[in-house]
Amino acid sequence: MIEFTNWDLLRNLLLATRWTIALSLTAFIGGALVGLLLTAMRLSGRRPLQWLVRGYVEVFQGTPLLMQLFLVFFGLSLLGLDISAWSAAAFALTFFTSAFLTEIWRGCIDTLPKGQWEASRCLGLSFQQTLGRVILPQAIRVALAPTVGFSVQVIKGTALASIIGFVELTKAGTMLNNATFEPFKIFAMVALIYFALCYPLSLASQRLEKKFNGAR
Template structure:
């Protein structure tokens, strides 16, 4: 009979944590790249582009992340694309992350007074110049805090990848739970590890928020 010592449990959980971190990073990078592109497209003020982005956001904010993962994992293969659990997890988390980030960033740009655009245009600045020197520096300052705050949601979202069989922290938690039959111990440890990953980010986001709000 296999015996799991506390050390074995912790060792395996910490090992799995690496995958949670890696998946979070990949999703965050993927999500923010897509969101950045969409935010840039939004600035063109083209009506069709706007409604397409609106639809994208509605679709991915309006359906459960779990469903998106199932669809990416089993659906895409049905349509003839091979995809691994890892690929499906990254893909669906990228959709999820970008749909929320594009909304958050839109809010940040919209908080800047419209007058700034007009004033800069009057000064003879081009669209890109306005963006580069006037809008972005301010928008980024406003955006950092909620973006860091949202990264916590991404980390927590990766837990759902366990359901499509990607072996990360939650999955290893359920596997260990089955091997040890000690759900209380295992899930407490899993929760503590997630907390240690997320809390510093939450805290940092709050500090940033105070800092930028204070200086305004």
């Protein structure tokens, strides 16, 4: 058994936390970009595009994130593509995030009165103009709170990347536990770090919900 001071344990966990944050940001930004495209396709009124988006969302919402990580990491390897654990985790989490953000944003847009779409058409505005100038400015206020709230799920979801060998906070905790045999101390530190990452976002989501209360 290797002897580590408490500072050694915390320092190593904080170093691994950088990768948790990097993976979370990559997945959230990538998922937001893909989600915007999918939301626009869903609202386009074209049935084939709507069915495509609906199928995409159902697949990634209806299957466990762990299975998605396995399929990306091992599936691409079987196809002869050499993919790193980082890339596989980033792709899987981006797909997962985009599916949920698409539904969150579609739901927020659906809360707006339908008459605004009809009034925009009467004014001769195109779909892009209606979406950009009329709908999105209002929907953003409604969507901010749930979007920030979902970022907490993205951060917690990065823990599953340890299964495919990506060394982030959870994987680092497991490795330190194997070296020190002090699971309670190490995983208590891991839990506190996750809490420190997630709690401010949860608090921000609650405050945004009160500030931009859609019903009010």
